[in-house]
Amino acid sequence: MTDHTTPDRAAGRRSLLPAAFNLRDAGTLFGLILIFVIFGILSPVFMTTPNLLNILQQSSINACIALGMTFVIISGGIDLSVGPAAALSAVAGAALMVAGIPLPLALLAALGTGMLCGLFNGVLIAYAGLQPFIVTLGGLSLYRALALIFTGGNPIFGIPAEFRSFINGDLAGVPVPVLIVAAIAVILWVVLNRSPLGEYILAIGGNPEAARIAGVPVARTKIIVYMLSGGLAAVAAMILMGRLGAADPTMGNLWELDAIAAAAIGGASLMGGKGSVVGTLLGAVILGSLRNGLTLMNVQAFYQLLATGIIIIVAMLIDRATRGKG
Amino acid sequence: MTDPVARLKVDGIVKAFPGIKALDGVSFTVRPGEVHGLLGENGAGKSTMLNILSGVFAANAGRIIIDGTDASLVGPKSARAAGIAMIHQELQLIPALSVAQNIFLGRPMRRAGGLLVDRAAQERRAEEILSALDPTIDPKAKVSELKVAQQQIVEIARALLDDARIIAMDEPTSSLTPSEFDNLAVLIAALAAQGKSIIYVSHKMDEVFRVCDRATVLRDGRFVATVTLAETSEAQIIARMVGRDVVAEGHVSHATDVVAMTVSGLGDHRLIRDADFALHRGEVLGIAGLVGSGRTELLRLVAGIDRANAGTVTVGSATGPFRTPREAIHAGIGLVPEERKKDGIVRARSVASNIALPCMGKFTTFGLIRRKDLHREATALMEQMHLRPPQVDRAIGQFSGGNQQKAIIGRWLAADVDILLFDEPTRGIDIGAKSEIYDLIEQLAAAGKAIVVVSSEMTEIMRVSDRVLVMREGRIAGALTGPEITEGRIAALAIPQSKGGASAAAVRGHT
Numbered sequence: 001m002t003d004h005t006t007p008d009r010a011a012g013r014r015s016l017l018p019a020a021f022n023l024r025d026a027g028t029l030f031g032l033i034l035i036f037v038i039f040g041i042l043s044p045v046f047m048t049t050p051n052l053l054n055i056l057q058q059s060s061i062n063a064c065i066a067l068g069m070t071f072v073i074i075s076g077g078i079d080l081s082v083g084p085a086a087a088l089s090a091v092a093g094a095a096l097m098v099a100g101i102p103l104p105l106a107l108l109a110a111l112g113t114g115m116l117c118g119l120f121n122g123v124l125i126a127y128a129g130l131q132p133f134i135v136t137l138g139g140l141s142l143y144r145a146l147a148l149i150f151t152g153g154n155p156i157f158g159i160p161a162e163f164r165s166f167i168n169g170d171l172a173g174v175p176v177p178v179l180i181v182a183a184i185a186v187i188l189w190v191v192l193n194r195s196p197l198g199e200y201i202l203a204i205g206g207n208p209e210a211a212r213i214a215g216v217p218v219a220r221t222k223i224i225v226y227m228l229s230g231g232l233a234a235v236a237a238m239i240l241m242g243r244l245g246a247a248d249p250t251m252g253n254l255w256e257l258d259a260i261a262a263a264a265i266g267g268a269s270l271m272g273g274k275g276s277v278v279g280t281l282l283g284a285v286i287l288g289s290l291r292n293g294l295t296l297m298n299v300q301a302f303y304q305l306l307a308t309g310i311i312i313i314v315a316m317l318i319d320r321a322t323r324g325k326g
Numbered sequence: 327m328t329d330p331v332a333r334l335k336v337d338g339i340v341k342a343f344p345g346i347k348a349l350d351g352v353s354f355t356v357r358p359g360e361v362h363g364l365l366g367e368n369g370a371g372k373s374t375m376l377n378i379l380s381g382v383f384a385a386n387a388g389r390i391i392i393d394g395t396d397a398s399l400v401g402p403k404s405a406r407a408a409g410i411a412m413i414h415q416e417l418q419l420i421p422a423l424s425v426a427q428n429i430f431l432g433r434p435m436r437r438a439g440g441l442l443v444d445r446a447a448q449e450r451r452a453e454e455i456l457s458a459l460d461p462t463i464d465p466k467a468k469v470s471e472l473k474v475a476q477q478q479i480v481e482i483a484r485a486l487l488d489d490a491r492i493i494a495m496d497e498p499t500s501s502l503t504p505s506e507f508d509n510l511a512v513l514i515a516a517l518a519a520q521g522k523s524i525i526y527v528s529h530k531m532d533e534v535f536r537v538c539d540r541a542t543v544l545r546d547g548r549f550v551a552t553v554t555l556a557e558t559s560e561a562q563i564i565a566r567m568v569g570r571d572v573v574a575e576g577h578v579s580h581a582t583d584v585v586a587m588t589v590s591g592l593g594d595h596r597l598i599r600d601a602d603f604a605l606h607r608g609e610v611l612g613i614a615g616l617v618g619s620g621r622t623e624l625l626r627l628v629a630g631i632d633r634a635n636a637g638t639v640t641v642g643s644a645t646g647p648f649r650t651p652r653e654a655i656h657a658g659i660g661l662v663p664e665e666r667k668k669d670g671i672v673r674a675r676s677v678a679s680n681i682a683l684p685c686m687g688k689f690t691t692f693g694l695i696r697r698k699d700l701h702r703e704a705t706a707l708m709e710q711m712h713l714r715p716p717q718v719d720r721a722i723g724q725f726s727g728g729n730q731q732k733a734i735i736g737r738w739l740a741a742d743v744d745i746l747l748f749d750e751p752t753r754g755i756d757i758g759a760k761s762e763i764y765d766l767i768e769q770l771a772a773a774g775k776a777i778v779v780v781s782s783e784m785t786e787i788m789r790v791s792d793r794v795l796v797m798r799e800g801r802i803a804g805a806l807t808g809p810e811i812t813e814g815r816i817a818a819l820a821i822p823q824s825k826g827g828a829s830a831a832a833v834r835g836h837t
Contacts, residue, residue, distance in 0.1 A: 194694045196686035199679055206672035213631055213669050214737065215655040215684035273674050 024267040024319075028282040031265075031315065035286060039293035046293055053175060059288030060177040063281055064236040065255050066262035067181075067188050068229035070280040073263050074192075075225045076205040076272025077125065077132035081139030082233040082259060083252030085117035087147040089234035094156040094247030103163055111234045117143050118230025122223030140256070147249035155248040159241060167242025177239045184235070189277040201225060205272030261308070262287055265315040286311065332391070333358040333523040334379075334410075334492050339388035341374050348374040351388070352549045354542040356492065361514055361524040363534045363541030363555070366567055367756040369726060370544040372527050376494055379525070380412040381405035392492070411485030415497040417477050421470035426452035428469050429484045455483045459513060475506035482513070493517065494525040499533060500754075503617045511537050529754075531560045543567055568758050578768065579792045579808075581609035586776035587659070587745055589628060591637035592647065597623050597800040601637065605745065605776045610767060612791030613780045614816045620800040621780040622664060625747045628778075629661040630654035641745065655684050660738030664749040664780075666727065670734045673723030677713065677733045678704040680722045685741040707736040711766065728759030735766060746770060748779045752786060764790055784813050796820050 039046040065082050072079045093110025097103065117139060124135045169176050192198040200221045203211040212218050233252070241247050264270065265286055266279025290311060294304045332355040341349040349371045356362040366372050377383045379390070381399040390397045390408075397408040405412075419428045426449040435451065437444040452465035460479045469477055478498060485493050495514075499507045514524055514537055528534055534541060535555055543550040543566045550566050584607040592601040597620045605611055613621045626632045628639055630648030639646035644657035651661070663669035671680055681704045682689055689700040704718040711732040713725075722733055731751065738746055748767070752760045767790050771777055781787050787794060794806045796819035804819040806812075 190694070194697070196690055196693075196695060199675075199682065199686060199695070202675060203672045203679070203683055206674050207668075210663075210669050210672055211683065213629070213651050213661060213663060214680075215652045215741075217652055273672070 025276055025278045025282065027318065028266055028279050028286070028315075031318075032282050032286050032289070035289055035293070039289065039296070043293065043296045045296055049173075051292065051296075053173065053178070055285065055289045055292045056178045057175045058292060059284045060175075060181045061236045061239055062255070062258045062262055062287065063284035064181045064184065064232050064239065066259040066266075066280050066284050067185060067277065068232035069256070069259040070263040070266070070268050070275045070277065071188070071192070071201060071225050072132070072229050073260070073268045073270060074205045074272060074275040075201045075222060076208060077222065077225070078136060078260070078270070079118075079121065079226060079229045080133065080136040080256045081117060081121060081143055082229060082236075083255035084140050084143035084147060085114050085230045086233040086237035086240075086252040086255065087247075087249050088117060088143045088150075089114040089230075090237035090241045090247035090251055091147050091151050091156055091249050093234075093238065094159060094241060095150070097160055097163070098156060098158045103160060107238060110238055111231055114230040114232070114234025114237070115227045116230070117233070118227035119223060121230070122226035125226065126219035126222040144249075151247075151249045153249060155246045157246045159245050159247070164242050164245050167239060177243075180235065180239065184232070185277055185281055192277055197221065197224065202273060205274070207273070258287065261312050265312060267319065283315075331357050333360070333393060334525075335389075335391040336375075336379075337389045337391060339375070339378060339390070340386045341371075341378060341383060342386050346547075348547050349378070349385070350547045352544065352547070353388075354549065354552050356523045356525060358491075358523055359518050359521045360540065361518050361526055361538045363538035364525055364527045364544070365534065365541050365563060366544035366550075367758060369546070369756075370567070371547040372544060373496070374547075375544070376412065376496055376525075376527065379405065379410055379492075379494055381410075406488050406490070409489065409491035411488055411490035411493050413478065413481045413485065413493065413495040413498060415500055417474070417481055419469045419477055419480060422468065424449075424466050424468055425456070425463055425472070425480050425483075426465040428480055429455070429465075429487055431484075433487075451487075452483065455486050456480075458516075459483055459486075460509075473506075474501045475503075475509065478502075478510070479513070482517075490522070492523045492525065494527070496527045497529065498526070499528065499530065507533065529757075531563065534563075535560065545569055564757055568756075577789060577791075579609075580768070580771040580774075581792045582607045582774075584608075586641065587628075588640045589637070590640070592624070592627055592634055592639060593636040594623065594627055594632060595635045598627060598634075599800050601627075601802055603795060603802065603805070605778060607744070607774050607776050608771050610771050610777045610779060610790050610792050612787040612794040612811075613778060613797060614784070614787045614794055615797030615803075615820050616822075617782065619797040619820065621797050622749055623800075624797065625661060625749050625778065625780055628654070629659055629747055631661065655741060655743065658744040659747065660684070660741060660743040660745070661747045662731070662734050662738070662749065662751060664753055666730050666734065666754070671722045671730055674721055676720060677708065677718040677722050677725070677736075680733055681707065681718070681737045681740050684737060688740070703740060704736070707739055708732065711736060712762065726756070726759075728755040728762070731755060731759075731763060732766075735763075739770075743775075745776045746778070748777065750781055751779060752781075752783075784816065787811075787816070788813070798822055 045051055069079055069082065089110040092113040093106050096106035096109050121135050121139050124130050125132050167176055171179055200216045203216050204218055204221055208218060237251060240251060262283035263275060263280045266276060266283035268275030268280065287308060290307055291304055294307060334356040337353050339349050339352045340347065352371065352375060364372050364375065374383065378385050378399065381402045381404050384400055390399055392408050399405050399408060420431065429452045430448045435444045435447045436442065449465040456463050456465060459482060460476060463472065463476050463479060469480060472480070482493065498510060502510065518524055526534065526538055538555055540552055540554050542552045543563060545567060553563065585604050586607045587605040589601055589603050593599045601624055613624065615621050623632065627634045627647065630646065630651045630653050633649065634647035637647065639648065641657040641659060646654065646657065648654035648657060678700050682700050689696050701718060708716060708718055713729055713732050722730055752763050755763065767777060767779065779790050788811055791811060794811050794816060796803050796806065796816055798820055799822055806815055
């Protein structure tokens with residue numbers, strides 16, 4: 001006598017769960033289309049192909065971070081340290097590039113730096129049992145400090161031209177950063193929906209104790225998730241570094257908040273156990289097109305911030321209203 | 327239907343949710359000073375009825391009449407104003423606040439022109455109310471320091487503060503010990519003697535017969551009957567709840583001599599000490615004992631959920647104690663936990679996903695889950711177990727307790743463990759589904775699985791077990807086999823001894 005409605009028959013009136021997830025993504029897509037329609041009417045430039053590609057390009061860094069964040073959030077955690085982890089990866093990679101280390105090795109080292117940050121977070125969370133919020137808040141200061149100490153606070157210039165032209169290039173008109181993030185998204189979609197790791201992440205976020213008793217390797221899964229988030233922060237850092245031609249130790253300020261916003265708009269629940277790759281991508285593009293559109297219309301930056309805030313809250317209200325009441 | 331002395335008259339209540347009618351024209355009356363049971367299987371509509379009485383849901387049709395006046399119940403406040411108080415199964419107290427603060431929560435006594443809460447006055451008033459219920463409760467104590475039974479009394483005190491005329495209790499004994507239940511029964515009788523009407527929802531027939539005067543039986547949202555308990559039998563009521571006769575079957579043993587698991591000297595240096603036992607293939611080993619005697623704790627040690635500090639667990643070539651559930655599962659041990667929602671299921675995930683958790687590797691090729699194979703095997707397992715509705719892609723949280731239990735058992739069959747540990751396997755499960763679970767346990771034993779069943783229900787222990795271990799204060803106090811398994815002998819072993827000589831006499835007295 002623990003259920004509050006008549007469960008057997010109550011089940012009949014709800015749709016299947018996978019369908020419900022798609023429904024949530026469809027809602028996010030509808031929001032995006034609405035924004036497109038409004039800006040399309042208000043600005044003649046908005047709906048042109050170059051501008052749309054521009055939006056994708058501008059959204060790609062946040063999308064990259066937000067995908068890692070989505071996995072962390074689904075697992076029931078949070079990663080506030082992504083910006084500084086990105087900065088530390090960037091300065092490590094840049095320093096090696098400038099020192100003449102072959103490009104692939106330098107990139108791997110940058111990726112490794114980001115994953116190492118994630119490993120540090122993950123071990124403290126999984127084995128020391130500390131709260132993700134606090135651990136990654138500590139990481140936020142720690143990794144930023146390391147990046148600043150390592151560089152003396154100065155940006156590292158002299159990123160190899162070949163790397164810069166690769167990142168700034170395109171394939172059939174689609175910017176390389178967009179392609180990189182798209183490829184990552186496809187892989188992560190498969191991981192979340194088709195791999196044991198995805199099942200483990202969803203189970204741990206949904207009910208950590210039940211997952212443990214069912215034999216899920218909880219600690220290992222958590223560590224992998226934070227390493228993924230750190231690794232994707234490094235990828236985002238490489239993209240930005242290629243575009244700017246420099247690695248700035250102050251890079252990535254407030255990235256964590258944009259990423260959390262994109263994941264939340266896309267349907268990730270900060271309670272864990274729920275979230276979607278497609279939704280997060282759409283969330284990142286919603287934030288990107290909002291900024292792009294408002295800039296096109298010469299709206300002051302202050303109002304852009306206002307609009308972002310409103311979008312997040314409206315998205316959460318709609319989320320709440322459309323979700324079945326417990 | 328007219329009852330001149332009705333305190334509460336529920337008249338033709340209808341409550342529909344999209345697609346289903348949870349209540350369909352339910353009518354019954356509760357008299358002043360009466361303890362009225364509300365009975366039915368899960369899904370019969372008891373919870374919906376309580377939710378309507380407490381103003382959480384609004385009825386689509388029908389009337390609630392309290393002391394002759396039509397009460398329109400919209401929202402919990404209106405129910406409280408109408409004199410109805412709810413004691414929920416999961417107590418609704420704030421652990422960090424004091425007893426007095428909890429009693430006056432949402433209706434504080436004020437001073438300084440209403441600006442400040444008058445704590446002193448609240449504590450005095452709380453003490454007055456509590457003195458009649460349980461004088462050992464200190465109004466200043468934090469609720470988190472109280473036992474569950476005492477917390478329940480705090481909730482009752484809150485109901486009395488509101489001057490409730492009708493107190494509805496939802497499964498009030500689900501976490502009480504037998505002696506705490508005795509106290510509650512006395513308290514309920516005292517409240518009834520003061521003219522309060524009590525609505526008592528419970529699964530446990532012996533409690534209902536002890537506490538209630540009359541009872542209303544619901545089935546599938548419909549009123550079946552209101553019966554006077556002195557004039558009926560447990561079997562008659564169960565037949566009315568289920569809609570058919572439930573026949574208790576005899577016990578057949580499938581135990582072999584092949585040892586499946588040996589536990590030796592297992593302990594956790596907190597409660598469990600020196601646990602020694604062997605478990606055989608095909609055997610159903612019951613573990614009985616009082617609440618707090620360490621039955622659940624022992625299971626959790628064996629299953630690697632809690633860490634053991636002493637002793638060994640040997641399963642085939644694997645030797646524990648296992649440090650994680652994962653290790654224990656690899657050795658072939660699966661646990662069906664008592665608290666399904668907390669320890670068993672991942673609500674939002676499908677039945678198939680919940681089943682696959684321990685044995686993902688079995689359904690994975692090149693890192694990808696073969697969804698079709700998983701779906702096929704989960705469907706086959708659940709068809710065998712009569713999952714209702716038979717849809718393994720549906721979120722497990724949408725199923726009833728009994729069906730969730732089938733999925734958790736199915737999980738261990740998919741993982742092909744040799745040893746199944748059941749902790750209170752039928753808690754919160756319909757009477758109809760109960761016998762299905764018992765049949766399943768017997769089938770598993772017949773198939774050669776080694777099974778341990780922890781249960782607080784004597785009838786359950788006696789029905790399923792080939793052998794019974796009785797626990798007392800963290801130790802295995804004794805083992806009973808076959809005809810030795812009687813309620814008296816179990817009780818004699820389970821009850822803590824104060825002095826050696828006295829207890830020996832008690833044991834003899836019981837047997």
